[in-house]
Amino acid sequence: MIAEKFKSNSYVLFISVILIALFRLLLTATIPLLDKTEARYAEIARIMWDTNQWVVPQIDYGIPFWAKPPLSTWLSAFSYVIFGVNEFASRFPSFLLSILILIIVGKMVKKSGVSFYLPGFILLTMPEFLIHTGVVSTDTALEFCVVIMMISFWKTMKSETKTYWNYLFFVALGLGLLAKGPLIMVLTFPPLFIWCCLDTRRFYELFSKFSIGMGILITALIGLPWYYFAEQQSPGFLDYFIVGEHYKRFVVSGWQGDLYGSGHSQPKGMIWVFMLAFGFPWIQIVFFKIWKNRKSIWKNSWVSFLLLWLFWTPIFFTLSKNILHTYMLPITVPIMFLMVHWWDDFVTKTKLIRIALIFPVIAFIGYIVLVTGVFDDKMNTDKYILQHLMEKNENKEIPVYYWKEKSYSGQFYTNGKAQVIKEANQFDSIFKLHKKIFLVTLKKTESEIPEKYKNQMVLTESNYKTAIFATK
Structure with a gap:
């Protein structure tokens, strides 16, 4: 009976998603915080919890941290209140946000007759997504906000009347301003604008289906008060964060104004290498399908929407001199959606599943070696x-x-x-x-x-x- 079940791809997807998610949850509690990035954000949250100073994050006692807004820090600090100060508490909010993404996208595809677990399997076997399902950083919160914005936009545009998705778009935008600042608009507005340009009738639908005035008010009420109070309590924050972190960091190689480290100088176009490496094996398959269907690919509104979502981020960061592989995290979801769209085209689904499991299996073997203490x-x-x-x-x-x-x-x-x-x-x-x-x-x-x-x-x-x- 069990052998028969494992012949079903749906059952394999279900078992794989559950096991990989549990394994990732185990990692959140047993792997030490690593320098610099993860330990830094965990410590910033610990200081916030310890000092009860929830407005201006501090990188050390009395030293403000201006580099990032506080959403992810708030989440980790609040987690400390519930679970105490430890690795699991610092990482759990990131894990939870990733699981929420899996649930949301799973419910989306299930309505079209696809297995609820297929999106989760694709995402959890993609190195970038799996790594950040439980890492203390600002990137998972940003990814969550981008995903909610993009899905809300699509749902609103495809609905007959105004729906709650219309308002959720602006809620996610406001939260995005608290997750990583104006970057949320840079990563979402251009691909949405270009998609509307592909069929100018979409602009009419946009203005008729979105409550723009109320939406802007919602975004402002969620996202802007913190910026005001942060500048009041820590003068100079806005200049450093807006000009330094959102301009100089990306265009000035080895930016010397960084108060909290050094710029990650990379050759131009390195984001594409990161995408190929950390999107394995799904991005390679998506590229193949894009090339194969290149003559008709823009005729499908859903596929064209996903393509613009997918390609805008790497195009934007192509000229950036200071990048990390984490910058591709928000595009793991459109990669997944494209794979789901073309899933029925693949005859050898079992082979795809086996290839996709390579990275999680390697990660598990690596974990077994680590817990022996050999590499402490x-x-x-x-x-x-x-x-x-x-x-x-x-x-x-x-x-x-x-x-x-x-x-x-x-x-x-x-x-x-x-x-x-x-x-x-x-x-x-x-x-x-x-x-x-x-x-x-x-x-x-x-x-x-x-x-x-x-x-x-x-x-x-x-x-x-x-x-x-x-x-x-």
Whole structure:
């Protein structure tokens, strides 16, 4: 009986989606927060939870974080209130948003007779989507808002009368302004405008089916108050965020104005490489189908809508000099919808399913290796080295200092108690103040510690990049 069920692709899709989702949920609770991005956003949320300062996010106590709006930080901080401060709590909102996307798109395709689990299978086997189903970042919140906006637009345009989708479009736009700022409009408005240009009658439908005045008010009420209060409490925020993060970051190679790191300089057009790598295997199949149907592809309103949604983001980022693979996350959904549209065209569906499972299987094998602890000292986190240190020392109150700069994972796993020694002349006063301290340093900066101070300490812990010294 069971063997017969597994001959059904629908049953395989169902089992695969459930198992992959549970596996991804397991990862949210058992993988340490990694530097820099994930640990940084988890720490920003922890400080928000700790200080009860919900307007201006802080990258360290008293230091505002102007780079991103607070939606994802609010979600993680609120999760800390419910689940306590831990990896699972910081990641759970991202996991939940991704699952909500799977449910929404699953219900959409089910109405057309397609398996509810097919969209979930396609998305969860796509590396980019699977990775971000439970990662502490702003990208999942942005993706959620983009998806709701685009689906709401399509639903509104195809309805006979005004529906709640019309208002949901503006709600998602307002939330998008809180997720990642004006970028939400950059990623959605151009493809929607171009799609309407393909048939100018759509502009009439747009103005007749959307409550634009009320919609703008809804968006403003949701998205704009925070910007006002953030600028009031932290002057200079708007200039940095609007001009710096939304212009200079994308057009100035190695942008030096970044207050919180450095620009991710890449060759122009790298977004297409990211798309091919992190959209495997579905983007390759979609490209093949686009080429095969190139003569008639724009005649179908749904397909043309998806194509503009898919291609606008990589076209926009083609000229950008500072990009990450996460920038392609919002286009994983149109890739999925195109695959669902052409699903019945494929005779060898079982073969496609097997190929798609390659990345989740590799991820699972990698996880099994990681939980053995073999690579604990090779992971880009200070969790294990700090954990081992505290396990060996009964006095948990011994102060932890970082030489030159703290890691975000170090901040998180010391509950914000880690401090920084930026200048060598600080050692004298610190040694007088404390009988014993732990000094954490990157191995590449260890040589910068003056010998007279280093001689007063002994190495207690180390991994591939970090060493911890304790005063004798």
